[in-house]
Amino acid sequence: MKAIVKDAPNYGAKLVKVDVPKSLEPHEVLVKVKAVSICGTDLHIWLWNEWAKNHIKVPQILGHEFAGEVVSVGRDVSLVSIGDFVSSETHIPCQHCKQCRTGNMHVCQNLKILGVDMNGAFAEYVKVPEIVLWKNDPSIPPIWASVQEPLGNAIHTIFVEDVTGKNVLVTGAGPIGLLAIGVLKTAGAAKIIVSEVNDYRRDLAKEIGADVVVDPRKESLVNVVKKETNGDGADVMIEMSGNPQALKDGLTSLTNAGRASLLGVYDKDVQINLNDLVIFKAIRIYGITGRKMFETWYRGADLLKSKKLDLSKIITHVLDFDDYERGFKLMEEGKCGKIVLKL
Structure with a gap:
């Protein structure tokens, strides 16, 4: 599959071919990505600033804001099914610490972040645990659905x-x-x-x-x-x-x-x-860090479904996935709102 990979500790990232994730753990899900949006965190990694140097181990697939279709599920998955249209929380909780058990999974003591601590969604397929998946209403376009994570922020x-x-x-x-x-x-x-x-x-x-x-x-x-x-x-x-x-x-x-x-x-x-x-x-x-899981997702989804919130002016650029370098350049220059890459 195609993937945007931070392959070296320097400026930029490369579009390369990598293996599609094959084996799934019992509670993991494989999603075929339809749209991904570029986040400020992705820009930090692209620029290879001090934060990135201290948090990213190369090589790694970037990206965490996405929408796509479930194509495979682990044997114990029960929250989603093959064919579901989904987006994803990017704060991956352990589900066992005090914060996870008291309604604060977004600040889990053992938190992992998609595209930071593990391979992300700037790829044709991404593997994530079912706990973070959000089933989208079919009426929400994939371009809009891909920005629900920052909308939640x-x-x-x-x-x-x-x-x-x-x-x-x-x-x-x-x-x-x-x-x-x-x-x-x-x-x-x-x-x-x-x-x-x-x-x-x-x-x-x-x-x-x-x-x-x-x-x-x-x-x-x-x-x-x-x-x-x-x-x-x-x-x-x-x-x-x-x-x-x-x-x-x-x-x-x-x-x-x-x-x-x-x-x-x-x-x-x-x-x-x-x-x-x-x-x-x-x-x-x-x-404030992240989103309340999943309180803010309900609010955001309802705003989009009801069309009370219009993202057409906020999403200023929709680019082909292969045109990712232009997207990052626009982010660097600040000549954009939200940028989405479509696959």
């Missing part, structure tokens, strides 16, 4: 508390930030303010439905947020950028007793004034 980040009627600041309009804007529109947020340095993505944020879009290099984010909220500040801050200055400005922009949900990942330790920005303001901070 946005949903989990937003709905850790209610956002209805709230003024929400989104810092970072990368692919998940753009998904967050779409979800916030469906959730009845009062005003959506977006901070983004990339021209292309600022324009896209406006098109998707942001009420106010700020280039923090050219004007004070804090001043804009205060102006747009009658001097009170944002009720909620959704941090998607992984930029230390965005975090500081976002916390400063929050109203007293506001809420911050942090999904962005930072390159190194971040210094902030906890006294003034968090403690004395009584700010509630949530660290």
